[in-house]
Structures are given as structure tokens and as C-alpha cells.
Amino acid sequence: MKEPQVTVGIMSERQIRFVFNGTYLANGVPVSGEHEAHTDGKQIFWNGNRYTRIVFTPEKEDYSFCLKEVTIGVKFHWERKEDQTFKGNLNLIVENGLITTINALSVEDYLLSVISSEMSATASLELLKSHAVISRSWLLAQIRKNKELAGKKPDSLIRTDKELIHWYDREDHINFDVCADDHCQRYQGITRACTEVVAQAIQATHGEVLTYDDEICDARFSKCCGGVVEEFSSCWENINPPYLTALRDDKNEKDFPDLKNEDIARQWIYTSPTAFCNTTDKKILSQVLNNYDQETTDFYRWSVVYSQSELAHLIHKKSGIDFGEIIDLKPIERGTSGRLVRLQIQGSKQTLIIGKELEIRRVLSPSHLYSSAFVVEREDIQNGIPQRFVIHGAGWGHGVGLCQIGAAVMGEHGYPYREILLHYFVGANIEKLY
Structure with a gap:
């Protein structure tokens, strides 16, 4: 070719x-x-x-x-x-x-x-x-x-x-x-x-590609999976290529919790479990993060705080829908990494479920939330209306495929590139196309 x-x-x-x-x-x-x-x-x-x-x-x-x-x-x-x-x-x-x-x-x-x-x-x-x-x-x-x-x-x-x-x-x-x-x-x-x-x-690696069943892999990647890799269908079409499957970003890649379960996901996001991508090593991070990316200091676990007025205005502006005062942000469906696939926005004027992960991130931030793997704390509730929302989150990006920060850590620990690739793309092959 x-x-x-x-x-x-x-x-x-x-x-x-x-x-x-x-x-x-x-x-x-x-x-x-x-x-x-x-x-x-x-x-x-x-x-x-x-x-x-x-x-x-x-x-x-x-x-x-x-x-x-x-x-x-x-x-x-x-x-x-x-x-x-x-x-x-x-x-x-x-x-x-x-x-x-x-x-x-x-x-x-x-x-x-x-x-x-x-x-x-x-x-x-x-x-x-x-x-x-x-x-x-x-x-x-x-x-x-x-x-x-x-x-x-x-x-x-x-x-x-x-x-x-x-x-x-x-x-x-x-x-x-x-x-x-x-x-x-x-x-x-x-x-x-x-x-x-x-x-x-x-x-x-000239001409080398990942393949699965003689087809070139749709090889996705993001900055930081947050500890567990996400499935394709949580972010895009309702298909799940077998090489883009759930796994722990660690040596024991099959040892991961059921983060589709709300209680387990909440506990996972509130803690900081071991993972390749759980690092603060500036030398390693500088390999992955360009100068403007390094402005983001917290990504494995992070938090954002909104007042009632800030959140209501933001959701109205980004969605084009007037929900009135925001009563709750309720998780409906999570993916394998704990990322929200469907989120219910309950407002004083109307209620609506939104998804998938990027739409959720887009609506809840002036730019984009780091990821949709988050839990919400409602604070200072007056007459049933929270006056403050604290969003605690995990990871940076959609979390599907290769985790760039995790791969950087693996490279620093001496893993050859083929092992890094086959850790993230399960069952794939590496072939020379041209």
C-alpha cells in the first residue's frame, strides 16, 4: 500500500x-x-x-x-x-x-x-x-x-x-x-x-497500525481516564468495539469496580485509587501536557463550585432551555469508568435528561467540564432550592482507549510501546500497513 x-x-x-x-x-x-x-x-x-x-x-x-x-x-x-x-x-x-x-x-x-x-x-x-x-x-x-x-x-x-x-x-x-x-x-x-x-x-513505527479482525482500529485516546477506561458507546454510537473495553489503568487491568453502580461510583470518585494515570510527577506530566495544558493542575480528581444563580444561568445559556432554578442534577446512567452517560436536570420550570458524556460536560461548564465522571453535592438548601452545588469529578476527557498520562507513566517505568498499546487496546494486533 x-x-x-x-x-x-x-x-x-x-x-x-x-x-x-x-x-x-x-x-x-x-x-x-x-x-x-x-x-x-x-x-x-x-x-x-x-x-x-x-x-x-x-x-x-x-x-x-x-x-x-x-x-x-x-x-x-x-x-x-x-x-x-x-x-x-x-x-x-x-x-x-x-x-x-x-x-x-x-x-x-x-x-x-x-x-x-x-x-x-x-x-x-x-x-x-x-x-x-x-x-x-x-x-x-x-x-x-x-x-x-x-x-x-x-x-x-x-x-x-x-x-x-x-x-x-x-x-x-x-x-x-x-x-x-x-x-x-x-x-x-x-x-x-x-x-x-x-x-x-x-x-x-512507519506504516504501523492497530488492527482487530483485519480492520484498522478506531484508536481513541484522552488525557486521563481517572483510573478505569470507558467504553465507546458511552460517548458515541451505540456500538462497543471489543478492543475498546473497560479495564483498570494499572498492572491488574481486570481488577476494577462496577462503576455503573451509583454507590460504588460515588465512593470511587471521592477517593484516589492507584492507577498509572494517578501521578503528580511533573517530569512525566510535562511529557504529555503542552504549556497551555499544564495550566490544568488537578485532573485525576477535581472539583468545581457553582452558586444557584451561576448554575441556572450557565445551563440556560449552554442548553438554550430555561429550567428555572436548579433543584438537582441526578445521575441516571453511568459508563464503565463512572462517567455519566445520562444526567437528569431537575428545575423549578422543567425536567430533562441530557447525554451523552460530551453534551453533559458542555452544558455544565463555560467551556467543558474535565469529564462527566462526577458526583454532585447540594448545599444550603432553602425552601427545597440548593443555593450551592459542588461537583467532584475524576479524569480529563472521554476516557476511551489510550490514557495519555497513564501511557506516559508506563513509558517512564520501562514498558515498550507494544505493551503500552496492548494494555489499552485489548486483543488488538500491531501490523505494518505500508
Whole structure:
């Protein structure tokens, strides 16, 4: 098999600024230096002309382009803008009334950036090898899935009088394979320093993917599982690939409690059980957490406090539903890691069950809660209305597949990358695809 190409959606704005570091060709015409393009919602205006699509191709392979003020961490608590530099083609299209910038490049070049963007380029070699294999596997599985769907997005929204169940996956993208933010995989071009060890990890695993029953694995990952790995169906479609199953993030991976049970989940979240990802070692954490991620200091166990007015306003704003005063946040269904899949919001005006995990995290935070594995304490109850809510939680992210912090600890403890991968992806194989 020949090495595939990938198209990555970087940003969407009415107006974009970009700089070519070298000569690029647009319809055979050489261009360089700084440029600006804008749209009226239908066409792209650039260089005095109108276009529906523009493709810029570098004259030489080592030339690059810079996009100005790219938003990273979209709708997460670390959201910010930065200038980013990329290799490969720059494509401009009009999408939903905005200019979408798309970077087209080879899979292995894409991985050089992803590994440096998802974690520190100073991480251990075995951790970087692990991440190279799962990032490559996830990407190629996603490209295959997009082709099978042929632009037909699965029904990811269920709305009744009693429930609002919404899950978010990568099929949202139609005009490119993946996006550049946390919604898919962090991809920040060559902005993040790619060290020799990152290049070594990519080269050592060149073309390697995880497979199960001769299919490339949909290899998911998150920052911190919180001690037990979650199942796929808690976050996305109602399917559970056998290689993405519940396990303890520890040497005794089958020794985990029934966290679907509310009493057991509550006890688990209030304590701090041993796990690979239960670490405060700054050396290890710096391997996984980039500078803005390190602003998050508590992730294995954490807490958030809201007043009644803060929570009521927040839920109204994020859900678009006026619940009135919030009486209770009641767990209805939990997954294997204790993450809430369905949560009932009881208000003075109405009651509704929401899910899945990301929708719960989205509605209960100005950005996103670290995870949906939490319990709620109602305090200062006056006339049946709590005046304060304390949310105690576990983990960071959806918790499915590889736990990045747990994998970093395993790498530091001498586990080779194959053992790290087969700890998190049960029954999978590692095969060389190209």
C-alpha cells in the first residue's frame, strides 16, 4: 500500500491572513509573501479576483505557509489564538458562509505535527511510538469511515419530551478528512518543535497500525481516564468495539469496580485509587501536557463550585432551555469508568435528561467540564432550592482507549510501546500497513 494523503481543516473565518515562506503556485501563477482573502459567503475574494476554490502548491517540498490567528482549544478552557506554520498544500474553500483553510499533506508528515501537538516533543521514545501508532490508526480508520459514509452523517441527536441525547464525532466533517483541533487530533503544523526523538518515533513505527479482525482500529485516546477506561458507546454510537473495553489503568487491568453502580461510583470518585494515570510527577506530566495544558493542575480528581444563580444561568445559556432554578442534577446512567452517560436536570420550570458524556460536560461548564465522571453535592438548601452545588469529578476527557498520562507513566517505568498499546487496546494486533 502506498502512503496515503490526508486533508486537514485548520480554521474557518470570514477573513484570513496568510504568509508564504517561499514560492507557491496558484493556478500556475507564482505567489509569495503576505496575503489576505475574504468572502461574501459565496465566493472568495483574493488578489483582485473571485474564486469558489483556490489551491496553493509549494514549488519546493520544504517551503511552508503561515496562517495568522488560528484558534486552538475551540470552546475548551484553554482556547486562544496563535500563528501557525504548515508544510504541504493550502486549499481555500467556502463552507457555511466562511473561508475554510485546508492543509493537504502525507500521513507521515501529518503525524510529525500531531505527536508534537498532542504532547511534548520531549516525551519518552516509547510513549511517542505508542502515540504514533494510535494516531496513524485513528486517522486511517477515520478516512475509511468517511468514505463509507459518503457524506451521510449518522443520526447523533435524539430529542423527546423527556430526553436530549446528543453525541459528537468526526463525521461532522464533509469537505476534509479531519480538523486540526481537539475535536479530532491536535494538529498545529510545524509550529510545535519537532525534535529528533519525535522523528525517530515516527520512523520506527512507519506504516504501523492497530488492527482487530483485519480492520484498522478506531484508536481513541484522552488525557486521563481517572483510573478505569470507558467504553465507546458511552460517548458515541451505540456500538462497543471489543478492543475498546473497560479495564483498570494499572498492572491488574481486570481488577476494577462496577462503576455503573451509583454507590460504588460515588465512593470511587471521592477517593484516589492507584492507577498509572494517578501521578503528580511533573517530569512525566510535562511529557504529555503542552504549556497551555499544564495550566490544568488537578485532573485525576477535581472539583468545581457553582452558586444557584451561576448554575441556572450557565445551563440556560449552554442548553438554550430555561429550567428555572436548579433543584438537582441526578445521575441516571453511568459508563464503565463512572462517567455519566445520562444526567437528569431537575428545575423549578422543567425536567430533562441530557447525554451523552460530551453534551453533559458542555452544558455544565463555560467551556467543558474535565469529564462527566462526577458526583454532585447540594448545599444550603432553602425552601427545597440548593443555593450551592459542588461537583467532584475524576479524569480529563472521554476516557476511551489510550490514557495519555497513564501511557506516559508506563513509558517512564520501562514498558515498550507494544505493551503500552496492548494494555489499552485489548486483543488488538500491531501490523505494518505500508
